Amino acid sequence: MKKLILSAIILTTALSCSKSFLDREPIDRKVDETFYKTPQDALEALTAAYDELQYGDYDNIQLVSEIASDDCFGGGGESDIPWKRWDRFENDNNTNLNNWTKYYTGIYRANIVIAKMDGVNWGADTTLKTRYLAEAHFLRAYYYFDLVRMFGNVPLVTAPLSPGQYNVPQAKPEEVYQLIANDLKFAADKLPSVAYAGIPAGEYGRVTKWAAEALLGRVFLYYTGYYGQTEIAGAVNKQQVRTYIDDVINASGYNLVDTFPRLWQASLSRFAGEDNVETVFAIKFTYKGLGDWNKHDGNRMQVMIGFRNDAVPPYYKGWGAGPVNPKLWAAYEPGDTRRAGSIISVAAENLSYPVIYPQKTNFMWKKYMPMQDLKAEDYNGDFQIDNFYDYVAIRFADVLLMGAELNLDGDLGKAQLYYNRVRDRAFLDQNHRRTLTPDAAGKKLIMDERRVELALEGHRYWDLLRQGIPAAKLAIDNTSTDPQFNVVFRPETKGLFQIPQQEINLSNGSLQQNTGWNQ
Template sequence: MKKIFLAAIAIAFFAACSKSFLERSPIDEQTEESFYKTPEQALQALVAVYNELEIGDYDNIHLVSEIASDDCFGGGGTSDLVWKQWDRFEASSNMNLTLWQKYYTGIYRANILLSKIDNVSWGSDTTLKTQYIAEARYLRAYFYFDLVRLFGNIPMTTTPLTPSELNIPQSDPATVYAQIATDLKYAADNLPATPYASISSSDYGRVTKWAAESLIGRVYLYYTGYYSQNDLAGVITKAQAINYLDNVINTGGFGLVDNFANLWQSALTNFVGEDNKETVWSIKFTYKGLGNWDQHNGNRMQVDIAIRNQILDPYYKGWGAGTVNSSLWNAYDNNDTRRGATIVSIENENLTAYSQGDQAQYTGYFWKKYTPMNSGNAVEMGGDFQIDNYYDDVVIRYSDVLLMAAELNLDGNLSKAQDYYNQVRDRAFQSTSYRKTLTADAAGKTLIMNERRLELALEGQRYWDLLRQGVDVAKAAIDNAGTSDMTVSFPAATKGLFKIPEQEISLSNGVYQQNAGW
């Protein structure tokens, strides 16, 4: 943590994401005394916080959590070790270091902005001030949520620390979740209730009231499930979480795209495009880095999961990470449109030109969601195929909101839960004939969790959904007895937590303690 805070330069703002409000000019040779004076400078500081969302390569939480789940193996090349280590829960000294650094840099930048925002001359209208505070607090909560899910006992601060304060003790998870809930509640209650259709295209990617309310639902379900609690750290009750989700559904103006397959680039000419009515919040990416490795404009996860080293039209090439477990393919009904829209099947798509080469943990299945397409690929756009893939990472989809609301309403308003569940399932099958009847008990919960697996496959939710059902449930799903290359044994002693990087423990001079099981 010491290294992170010392390395994060809060006044050297650089807008890596060249899209709309994020398209800011770099600020050179400024000091804290000369900065934080105008609303424009406050916005530049806010963009610096958003910028950390784009940082990540082979180790972003979306990919890492999918590899850790039962839906994917590590994959990559036979000599690639890191992805296999996450898949098999094998330790190395500084695994997860970039994840740790990314989130604490973002938190540091948010804390700096929040600590300086009263110095800005806002004039008589402080609407922007309230909005920027709400956005910064949402982003800080988002960063802390990923950290506490990954590592459990983490150091937490809401103020920028001086060098003498860096080695603060790890906080109890309940304390961290209370801060997350408080920040999200502030964002939900203070951001404008602008419905989806009225949001300016120049503001796509910015935090909204709906994103905050939806994330409250996600955090509530994870915390109460994983820690077996009745509310969200004493800050948000179940009734409040339901109200927040219902508000997104009833007044947010979102809806399901008619055809599930059209949500993804692989739909080609039928692709409905980014920022469609189902996108509650996404992390924005662009090809405009144009091969500059110092930029972080592109979605680097896309090259990681693309079919290894070969172009098989309509798909572009990549590194073959996260090979999809056949159990996920087999979990879909043959009439479920989501299967073919989610997973590339070498056999079913008759991709006879495929050559395995040095692909590790080959299953015959790859990601279709997020795989770059041959037409309009990064190179055609003038960039580098390794760093300039430009499909946005959709963090919260409306269908996820419906399923979260169905789960929370299951034992209180069964008819509402059934309606939300039906909407997702009807779209998947393009028919009402495949509905299943929910019950207000464990069987109903199982139906919803199974639906979440199929609807949100390869979107970074499966590992956390398993853990919040219980470590025993996660182990039963993740353990895989196959060939030596495919054998996975979930270490229950870790309780699903990741290893804290050894470097950070060393820098803390013994203040930080490693998670159990590592």
Template sequence: MKKIFAAILITGLITSCSKSFLETLPVDAVTEEDFYKTPSDAFQALVSAYSVLNWDGYGNIALSSEIASDDCFGGGGASDNGWSQWDKSLKMNDLNSNAWTKYYAGIYRANKFLQKVGNVNFNGDEATKKRYIAEAHFLRAYFYFDLVRMFGHVPLLTAPLEPGNYSIPQSSPDSVYMLIANDLKQAAADLAPTPYSSIPAAENGRASKWAAEALLGRVFLYYSGYYNKPDIAGIITQADAAAAIEDVINNSGYSLVPKYQNLFRASAESTTAYAGQNNQEGIFTIQYTYLGMGDQSQQNGNRMQVMIGIRSQVLAPYYKGWGAATVNETLYHAFAPGDSRQSASIISIVGEGFGNSYTLADQAQYTGFFCKKYTPLKDKNADDLGGSFQWDNFDNYMVIRFADVLLMGAELNLTSNAGKAQGYLNRVRDRAFGDQTHRITLSNKAQIMEERRLELSLEGQRYWDLLRQGTAVAKQAIDNTSSNAAFNISFRSETGGLFSIPETQINLSNGTLKQNTGW
């Protein structure tokens, strides 16, 4: 008999953040025939799909793509090969297997939910049923978007695979993006327009109408740029994307946190100034917890945090980590004087007074700069709270925040409504500098892309923003020549920026899957 194992997610209060949406759901193994009967069953199955968002480690697209960009090097320890392979775009067997497994697990769970939800008796509560289905469509779109950006031609599954039917050929990116567009349109249409201030704390982390519309805008901009297409299969036009983004800006209730540094716990002026784990800017935020208590199999901690933490040493207020994604000095110097985003985004070892206390040890590709936004902190670290710093860091990750939406709005309106585009850019820069004297006259897309680099630095967007401007632009930015061979980087245009498909998956498919060009 087939079995369903609903994910057990243990959460609680972390700093000021309620993670009650992912409360414990104690479900033993049950037969599929006995499940999908009640609304509670449906909710548990939906949470099981959500739980895949937490799977991190080497499957974290934000980390791997930052390392692949021009803003970070691989870093880590001298013997940590994986990060240097992403950095240098070199072949390493099964480098991306965790990501492939993560996204197809999420897609499977969303597809299984959509296949079985019709069996559930909602007792006439059609609104709840409609909402659950919309959230599943959002999740499937989310998983597929990360997957198709990373790998290009991937198998397109809209229903769970049956036993013995595992050799599914890859589909064209156009087909995958068509599914994503349709899923997001349905999610945006069917999710209630609940403003941020009215969202219950217990529902933090759930997909909303605003998250669907914001992701739709991001998908459109990436697809239309990378593939040089005017729309997504006639389903989403630029006007559609602009309207979705406008709706988020004008009606969602989300807004900019007044001071940039207070967006992130590691850079906040004080614990009381920190805007919180589910603040007014985080339109879609992945929830994490330390309550796995050192159990690696729980997969509910933010693994990216330990990976980017300063390697093997505590330099208060920062806690220890693995030293991945050392920051390129060119990013540090890209910020203009007075831009609060520089010190909020990047740890400068010398600039913050650690020059005499920092120990290099086996840190690879040391630059003197580390990622700050999500670095673990000594205060309330996972070890002290009863978990493990290896598995249980707990800061939430803002996948899409309001400043990103403003910049998408500026880009989408640049040629059709220059005044509106200028206004959106002004709001972002005014917050960054704390005044209105650092505004620039917006005249071209390159200015927006540079603003995105600074505003969203080290948050997992830079690589994709480069690729959607063309491989020539990506290569010019990413290529790096140094007297130290460890920092010599050459972007391989023949790959189109796509990652390598894991060899184990190609082997399991009996050759049905074909490796990406250049790998």
């Protein structure tokens, strides 16, 4: 059984994974006894670990967390029940099953790479071994971070399991975060310090030292905020994280694109392009699946947020998920280029869109919206599965705001400098700067800035949770004369998602449901 499972996973090295270095196809079936012998074998196993990044459809964590936040509603049609349940924090036994499966598959594949590298014949040069191990540690951390944020109480698996070992008990969250932080430190310390300008175009999408350092900052801020800690015990403290983030800001070669709207493909001819100087880490997608539903080459989340049923040029069609809350549109200050750069206002853009569906607000995502002139069909793809816009998982502006937050109580001048860079780009002047203070008021300025800078990029829900459950409830609760827009955050869940009931049933008692989700 172990051999068969392993063969299937290596075959899905499908190396249909993505662009450039990931754009490969398997030659034949491979089994444990004859694999993991050469550097090429190691690369194929690593690519299989990367491949899981692309999986996700209606349940993509970026979309789900935006729906769960105060910035979006569920949307979709009458039958799109999961989106409505994420929006309203309602029970649904197996809504989150695909995410649970995705992340543990990715963790399994990363664990395989880590476990098998000593058996590869690397010759005299072990540089590749070090790099592949570092990338695998990053990927394991990335998968675990999404998993533990969503579910909180998850099994901690650090090696490939054999039959009889599958019912692993839930670990304490602090143990999972310690593993994540140590994995990211390993990756950051082992990967080469190649600045952005020196990264070969064929390697865009691969993990870098800077991506590991930046993700460590995100993990630290979430864990210490959500759990009320001052450090990730046994892994990293605040000063160390400041050093990592400062390193990204000062040594990576990444920077801000000159104007905010150019970051997104909706700017069309003005689009700065994928893999631009602001993209610290992106999940790569391509149209090359060409309508094959067995492949996950395309960004399937994009069709979910498209204009429901009909294209509205220059925007393309989809299912109408995640309609934007008008409160987000109103949160932007006059003159902020990020509002029209992030959100489509049907009225402000003088669009004609008479289609009616539940929770329609006439505000939609501009970031990641499929475009009429960049549609999959023009490349012989399927508009449902072959959209090919990369998901920018870590953007340099986010790193600057993390740096500002981390330095707020340490080096206020540095915090102000990082904060100013984001504000100045947003308004295209220096007249909209605000003065940070080393207290709750300064923290609020940074969190407000994160909301409008990173809107619809999958961060808002987690930023609310790390400010405390009362703050999250205050923001997310929504009362309307139209009942379909009534949302009540349930603090008893602590913001955690419902563990799939199927997994609990199969666990022989090793998994317990999160508080607030018991049937």
